[in-house]
Amino acid sequence: MTKFSKRWSDPALVETCDVMDRLFQPMTAADGIAFSIGSPAQEALPVDALREISQDVFRRDGRGVEALAYGTKMGIRDLREIIAAQLLAPKGVQTTADNILITAGGLETMKLMCDVFLDPGDVVLVESPTFVHCVMIFQIFNAVCIPCQMDDQGLILEDVEAKIKKYHPKMIYTVPTFQNPTGVTLAQDRRQKLAELAEKYDILVLEDDPYRDIRFKGKDLLPIKAFDQTGHVVLANSFSKIFSPGSRLGYVVAPDDIMEKISYAKVATNSHSSKISEVLAAEFFKRGYFPEHLKRICALYRERCAVMMDAIDTYFPAGTKHTYPDGGLFTWAELPGDIDTTELLKETMDQLHISFVAGSGFYVEGGDAGKHCMRISFGAVTPEKIQVGIKRLGDYIKTKL
């Protein structure tokens, strides 16, 4: 018999992998409407700009040789400098290229962090609900995930502090801006307080912030990292939502001692991230495409979000509660009555060819948590299809009440 490692035989991990498979079932029907997808809109991918950039890059007298050769573990310097100057400094995070490492997407940062920090049995505090991919990674490292309560302002810090005292966690994992799955944003005063709690109790905060730049409403907030005086906050970000998920690019911002270990873990994983992607992304920023691009995609998501909010308010049954996000790609709905969204999903996939993500998989506490909830993405669906799909979904849900 195949003898897998104890880690990969752990029933909790096996269950999470099953949950993931069930959660993100692909939509195969040609006429399907996938509110389940967390990807950016096709229209938000900078295809034309990258065609132009690639033609210049892939030349011997351009950056062709550099893009195709081996690189260094931190990633190309100009991209790291761009991140520091264009993405972090305007948000109140003062750092340099030396404290930024380019990863192969945001998820790789989680894996590198776990590799460097977690021993079996270590506790990670997570939001309730939380981003299930990361739970999977924490479980691969045999961590114990403890859920912390949230309200419409994000993590409730009294609960976080109580759980710090009770469970002595190694790490607090949070998606503070337009959270996946709820779309909720952590309030500014709580961001500062969380950084202070991390310092007070000597715990790491892993701030996963891939939606931060997709703000189409409201006031920009400082990242938790901006309040970090003592190196207790590690910031993970991604180019997936603002540039291209296929480029597999992300970055991590960490203090020297943590960065040293992360960079060695990176070497042991894959030496460095894709130089081809790094060079194309660096040129995209250097040539000044980013500000216009960001403005355009924020306008696109603003429209899609507004159409979805309207459609849910119009077509879902009375008593439905949902979030009104100021950015990102998701809303989170809680249905009235006794509707189990896992069962509902099977029916809507079958009968309506409409998918969403059932809520329960996002809760590490299990049981009935999230049973009546659903994550609905507006990012990758056109406004016309949002209208049609939410009406069909709402009409169907009403028949179940």
Ligand SMILES: Cc1ncc(COP(=O)(O)O)c(C=O)c1O
């Ligand atoms: C909260 C969160 N973190 C990380 C990621 C992963 O991003 P990447 O595509 O860069 O690996 C996602 C993607 O959906 C996400 O929602």
